[in-house]
Amino acid sequence: MRLRSVLCVLFFFVISLSILSRAQQSVPYSVMVWESGLQESHIENAIGAPDLSPLDEEAFFIDSTSVDYWLIVKTEESSPVIFTTSKPIGVSLVLFLFENGKVVESNEVNASSSSSPFIVIERPESQQVAVKLTSKAKTKITFSVVPQNVFVDQNNIRIAWNGLQAGLVAMIALIMVGFATVRKGERTIYGAIYFVGVALLSMSLTGISEVLIGPLPAQVVSDNNGFWLIIALFSSISYYRLTYQVRDFEPTIDAFIQGLRIAFVFLALLELWKGVPITLLFLSLTVTLVLNLGLVIRFSKTTSIKKVVLMAWLTLVGLVCYWIASQLFNSMPYRLVNVTQIAVTVHVILLCAAMLLREVQRQKTFVYYSLHDDETGSPNKNFLFRVLRQKMEENKEHSLLLFKAFVVEQTRINFGMDYAQKHLKILISKLNEQLSVLSKTPIEVTDSGPSYLFRLEDSVFAIIIEGKLELSTVEQFVCLLSSVFEEGVKYKGAQLVDQLEVGVANYPMHATSPDQIVQRALQAMSVKTMSADRWHIFDVSIR
Numbered sequence: 001m002r003l004r005s006v007l008c009v010l011f012f013f014v015i016s017l018s019i020l021s022r023a024q025q026s027v028p029y030s031v032m033v034w035e036s037g038l039q040e041s042h043i044e045n046a047i048g049a050p051d052l053s054p055l056d057e058e059a060f061f062i063d064s065t066s067v068d069y070w071l072i073v074k075t076e077e078s079s080p081v082i083f084t085t086s087k088p089i090g091v092s093l094v095l096f097l098f099e100n101g102k103v104v105e106s107n108e109v110n111a112s113s114s115s116s117p118f119i120v121i122e123r124p125e126s127q128q129v130a131v132k133l134t135s136k137a138k139t140k141i142t143f144s145v146v147p148q149n150v151f152v153d154q155n156n157i158r159i160a161w162n163g164l165q166a167g168l169v170a171m172i173a174l175i176m177v178g179f180a181t182v183r184k185g186e187r188t189i190y191g192a193i194y195f196v197g198v199a200l201l202s203m204s205l206t207g208i209s210e211v212l213i214g215p216l217p218a219q220v221v222s223d224n225n226g227f228w229l230i231i232a233l234f235s236s237i238s239y240y241r242l243t244y245q246v247r248d249f250e251p252t253i254d255a256f257i258q259g260l261r262i263a264f265v266f267l268a269l270l271e272l273w274k275g276v277p278i279t280l281l282f283l284s285l286t287v288t289l290v291l292n293l294g295l296v297i298r299f300s301k302t303t304s305i306k307k308v309v310l311m312a313w314l315t316l317v318g319l320v321c322y323w324i325a326s327q328l329f330n331s332m333p334y335r336l337v338n339v340t341q342i343a344v345t346v347h348v349i350l351l352c353a354a355m356l357l358r359e360v361q362r363q364k365t366f367v368y369y370s371l372h373d374d375e376t377g378s379p380n381k382n383f384l385f386r387v388l389r390q391k392m393e394e395n396k397e398h399s400l401l402l403f404k405a406f407v408v409e410q411t412r413i414n415f416g417m418d419y420a421q422k423h424l425k426i427l428i429s430k431l432n433e434q435l436s437v438l439s440k441t442p443i444e445v446t447d448s449g450p451s452y453l454f455r456l457e458d459s460v461f462a463i464i465i466e467g468k469l470e471l472s473t474v475e476q477f478v479c480l481l482s483s484v485f486e487e488g489v490k491y492k493g494a495q496l497v498d499q500l501e502v503g504v505a506n507y508p509m510h511a512t513s514p515d516q517i518v519q520r521a522l523q524a525m526s527v528k529t530m531s532a533d534r535w536h537i538f539d540v541s542i543r
Contacts, residue, residue, distance in 0.1 A: 029145040031054070031073050032053065034053075034072070047130060062135040062140065063138055068134050069134075071129075072130055073129040077145075078124065079124075079147070080148055082119070082147075082148055083143065085116065085143035086143070087141060091134070094109075095107040096130040099127045104127075169198060170203065173195035177192045187242040187243055190242065191355065195352075197232030197235065198348055200221050203221060204222040205340060227272055230267050233288040237291060238261060240295045241295075256291075267280070282320075302357075302361060309351070315347045319339060377446075384518075387443065388400070397467060398464055399506045400462060400504070400506075401463045401478075402462050402502070403500050403501060404459055404461075405500060406500075406501075408424060408458065429448075432450060434484060456518070463477060465504075503537075503538070505517050506537075506538075524539070527539075
């Protein structure tokens with residue numbers, strides 16, 4: 001059910017993106033393209049170039065990294081319009097507003113930034129826009145000329161949506177930082193660092209960092225995208241190394257992870273010093289994704305959490321495959337930024353969901369073992385006191401039957417811990433099956449079946465008999481216990497005959513609190529007599 005809820009949220013997320021990313025309403029305009037060498041790449045040469053070629057669509061393919069491309073944009077509109085373009089990461093772009101033979105305005109955006117630069121054409125009849133493009137890889141950019149009111153509406157939607165995406169990732173990162181601060185565990189610290197790195201990458205990718213943290217910090221963030229990526233990769237493998245205790249179970253894999261961590265440290269320092277080639281960053285990302293997927297598949301045991309984590313990392317694997325395919329088949333990923341935005345946000349949401357599920361499961365496990373015996377899984381003393389307290393609050397008359405099975409200790413001494421534990425589970429299973437005939441309602445129902453028995457101490461067990469105290473009813477329970485335990489234990493020809501001590505106390509006849517009724521039943525169980533009685537009821541006279 002939780003997995004379905006997560007998928008529904010992600011489906012709504014993707015549908016909303018497609019609705020909000022509708023096309024802009026462009027006005028008529030013309031675009032001329034000029035390809036220049038690096039030495040002659042000047043605006044005057046581009047404006048007057050004799051070999052300008054027309055462009056018939058609102059997109060331009062950059063298929064060479066050794067030349068500059070110039071786009072000359074003109075429009076016949078009489079009112080002011082705005083030229084805007086989508087700039088992928090890796091493309092350096094300069095916008096020039098040209099009028100009467102000179103540049104009146106310019107706007108430069110570096111390759112590390114991902115944004116939608118624009119320039120206002122106040123007098124379209126006498127002004128034209130020149131766009132200089134330089135790319136580090138094959139890609140595609142889109143552009144349009146729109147009225148000012150349309151641009152304002154679309155820009156507000158873009159900022160709101162990008163802010164929602166980056167803000168969501170940043171909020172999750174802040175939550176994880178707070179969680180790591182409270183828990184103060186090495187594993188949670190690595191998880192928080194990973195989310196912070198991804199949040200900084202997301203802010204840089206969407207271009208919303210200038211709005212959230214200001215122009216100068218945003219420039220620092222976008223100039224160090226490679227560093228944030230390396231830090232995120234380092235933190236992710238460190239997190240899973242500690243989560244799955246790889247050092248204890250797979251020393252060979254742990255040695256590989258340690259070597260990879262050292263390599264990431266050197267890469268991070270190299271990135272800060274002089275930069276790391278994009279191919280090396282891509283290789284690091286690929287190795288980390290494969291490693292993380294392998295660790296999850298190999299070590300994760302909880303099915304629901306495993307599915308969510310696998311979906312999270314497969315989202316990034318799909319993104320990497322998309323980028324590889326676009327380069328191999330020269331399809332040029334002009335929507336790589338949009339696809340990356342969706343993939344990163346979905347990835348973060350799924351990882352956060354997996355961590356929340358893991359935390360919920362940890363809390364449930366803690367509660368379960370606080371109320372159950374860790375050796376047999378039977379309800380323990382805490383569970384017994386809770387049930388007794390509830391029955392007394394409801395003023396329901398009941399009796400507590402305690403019995404001590406000596407065979408538990410004898411089996412351990414003679415046959416070892418493993419065999420004793422296995423035999424005890426078999427006895428408890430048989431006893432629960434027999435008690436289902438006499439008891440009206442079970443204590444709890446689990447995957448292994450209904451449970452009617454509490455394990456109070458190592459060899460002391462408890463049964464609650466509902467209703468008034470009747471000797472015939474108690475005798476039935478004692479006979480049932482004897483039938484289960486009287487066979488004793490037989491192992492490799494050796495036979496241990498069991499012995500039982502049984503004590504009974506009643507509420508409200510003998511006690512008015514959980515502590516009292518347990519104490520009274522223990523006193524009755526410890527009574528030693530010369531008679532052949534198999535059980536004893538608490539005697540008020542020896543109080």
